[in-house]
Amino acid sequence: MTNLLEAKGLHAAYGETRVLHGIDFAVRQGGVTALLGANGAGKTTTLRAICGLVRTTGNVTLDGKRIEGMATEDIVRLGVAHVPEGRGTFMELTVEENMRLGAYTRPARETTADFEHMFEYFPRLKERYKQQAGTLSGGEQQMLAIVRALVLRPRLLLLDEPSFGLAPLIVQEIFRILARIRQDAGVSILLVEQNASIALEFAEDAYVLETGRIVMAGSSADISKDEGIRRSYLGY
Amino acid sequence: MLAGVIHQIMSGIATGGIYASVALALVMIYQATHHVNFAQGEMATFSTYIALTFINAGFPYWIAFLAAVVVSFAIGVAIERVLMRPLANAPILASVGVFVGLLLIVNSLSGWFFDYTIKQFPTPFPDRPMMGGYLSGHELGSTAVTLVVLLSVYLFFRHTRLGLAMRAAAFNPTSSRLVGVRVGWMLALGWGLAAGIGAVAGCMVAPIVFLDPNMMSGILLYAFAGALLGGIDNPLGAVLGGFAVGIIENLGGAYVVGTELKLTLALAIIVTVLTIKPTGLMGRKVYSRV
Numbered sequence: 001m002t003n004l005l006e007a008k009g010l011h012a013a014y015g016e017t018r019v020l021h022g023i024d025f026a027v028r029q030g031g032v033t034a035l036l037g038a039n040g041a042g043k044t045t046t047l048r049a050i051c052g053l054v055r056t057t058g059n060v061t062l063d064g065k066r067i068e069g070m071a072t073e074d075i076v077r078l079g080v081a082h083v084p085e086g087r088g089t090f091m092e093l094t095v096e097e098n099m100r101l102g103a104y105t106r107p108a109r110e111t112t113a114d115f116e117h118m119f120e121y122f123p124r125l126k127e128r129y130k131q132q133a134g135t136l137s138g139g140e141q142q143m144l145a146i147v148r149a150l151v152l153r154p155r156l157l158l159l160d161e162p163s164f165g166l167a168p169l170i171v172q173e174i175f176r177i178l179a180r181i182r183q184d185a186g187v188s189i190l191l192v193e194q195n196a197s198i199a200l201e202f203a204e205d206a207y208v209l210e211t212g213r214i215v216m217a218g219s220s221a222d223i224s225k226d227e228g229i230r231r232s233y234l235g236y
Numbered sequence: 237m238l239a240g241v242i243h244q245i246m247s248g249i250a251t252g253g254i255y256a257s258v259a260l261a262l263v264m265i266y267q268a269t270h271h272v273n274f275a276q277g278e279m280a281t282f283s284t285y286i287a288l289t290f291i292n293a294g295f296p297y298w299i300a301f302l303a304a305v306v307v308s309f310a311i312g313v314a315i316e317r318v319l320m321r322p323l324a325n326a327p328i329l330a331s332v333g334v335f336v337g338l339l340l341i342v343n344s345l346s347g348w349f350f351d352y353t354i355k356q357f358p359t360p361f362p363d364r365p366m367m368g369g370y371l372s373g374h375e376l377g378s379t380a381v382t383l384v385v386l387l388s389v390y391l392f393f394r395h396t397r398l399g400l401a402m403r404a405a406a407f408n409p410t411s412s413r414l415v416g417v418r419v420g421w422m423l424a425l426g427w428g429l430a431a432g433i434g435a436v437a438g439c440m441v442a443p444i445v446f447l448d449p450n451m452m453s454g455i456l457l458y459a460f461a462g463a464l465l466g467g468i469d470n471p472l473g474a475v476l477g478g479f480a481v482g483i484i485e486n487l488g489g490a491y492v493v494g495t496e497l498k499l500t501l502a503l504a505i506i507v508t509v510l511t512i513k514p515t516g517l518m519g520r521k522v523y524s525r526v
Contacts (some may be wrong), residue, residue, distance in 0.1 A: 088411035
């Protein structure tokens with residue numbers, strides 16, 4: 001299987017503070033890769049680096065095309081959708097407007113069918129369609145963030161802690177739906193999670209980050225079997 | 237007495253429309269950048285000179301008017317791209333400094349290109365009393381123009397894809413970029429629109445106050461009072477605030493403080509709002525969790 005996304009020697013910094021110290025990783029075509037690690041390991045920064053939201057050096061290729069140094073808006077147009085940390089909801093706008101913005105780069109006439117399709121996965125958003133997005137619960141906002149990313153019809157979906165701040169039952173529901181979406185849409189996923197057990201169950205490949213360096217890479221199965229890694233980095 | 241009050245309220249609405257337009261221009265830039273564009277008034281004055289130049293060159297009024305709006309839009313876009321873009325992450329005082337500098341530069345350019353003498357500016361509307369003598373032809377016409385502009389701006393932001401993208405870029409730039417909105421261009425467009433609205437306001441007020449490089453300085457103050465009164469982050473509030481200030485100014489000037497102290501009313505409104513209710517009557521309170 002070929003790689004959709006490849007990063008080589010990726011560095012990233014916020015001003016003077018270096019966060020990533022040259023990491024290599026890949027996401028396979030149609031695959032799910034998990035990035036694990038403690039708080040401050042650089043997981044979120046890695047996603048931001050792929051999207052050009054933070055100053056980076058190194059190589060990032062999407063389907064063989066170099067994307068590092070490109071403007072975020074152009075990377076998005078190549079089919080990279082990012083569900084950001086904290087969900088990035090447009091609080092002041094309605095659910096409908098949030099969804100329309102997700103489909104901003106696509107022709108308007110194609111979006112109606114897509115929206116209907118999304119309501120099959122997330123019927124609750126249909127009930128809330130005209131409501132102000134800031135009034136949604138955390139779980140609903142997470143669903144909205146995923147929908148906003150999916151209506152862009154991405155090839156690569158970057159998910160930043162979809163479980164953050166949500167009740168375990170809601171987290172399970174969201175991952176169940178993500179598994180369905182993955183099968184239906186054939187989208188490749190790079191998943192950042194603190195909740196390692198749920199991430200390793202969902203992903204085929206995984207990387208463990210510690211303070212900006214990759215300390216282990218392999219299949220999810222191997223990583224979950226590794227007692228040492230599990231205790232030191234994944235905390236379960 | 238009653239007829240006099242009605243007359244004052246009606247012409248208050250007419251001037252209030254001008255304040256409302258300028259207030260809207262201020263709010264549009266404030267929402268996107270969290271800065272008040274002190275140069276908004278001087279830019280509008282400059283736009284009015286552009287219209288006058290076209291009129292003097294022999295173009296029909298409405299063509300000159302339209303040309304002034306279009307040229308002003310382009311100037312607004314250019315100012316954002318050239319002057320404001322490098323300041324995106326600058327400290328607040330640097331931005332304020334640039335706004336004040338812009339005010340002085342545009343003011344001097346108006347004087348330099350078009351000289352400082354007070355000029356007459358034509359009105360396209362019939363010069364006779366209307367609505368049973370309560371309003372002049374120009375007051376009625378300019379109110380209509382203002383309402384058309386405000387309504388179009390509203391429809392643009394509510395019902396077009398670009399309008400939605402501009403609002404999104406103002407509320408949440410990072411999320412906007414992540415859905416592919418070109419945030420930098422949205423800011424530039426916002427400046428262009430604000431400058432275009434200012435041009436309309438300038439052309440509508442110039443026949444009343446006459447055109448000179450300082451024409452808009454008082455009006456900017458009233459508009460700022462209106463924007464604050466309604467809520468500096470709420471476009472609808474700012475528009476209603478602009479109309480309210482127009483009415484307050486006219487009634488206050490006629491019955492309470494006299495015409496000499498009218499401008500003081502604007503300052504009084506500004507100080508009162510800032511001390512009692514800084515968010516304005518319709519402003520949003522921003523809560524943040526800690």
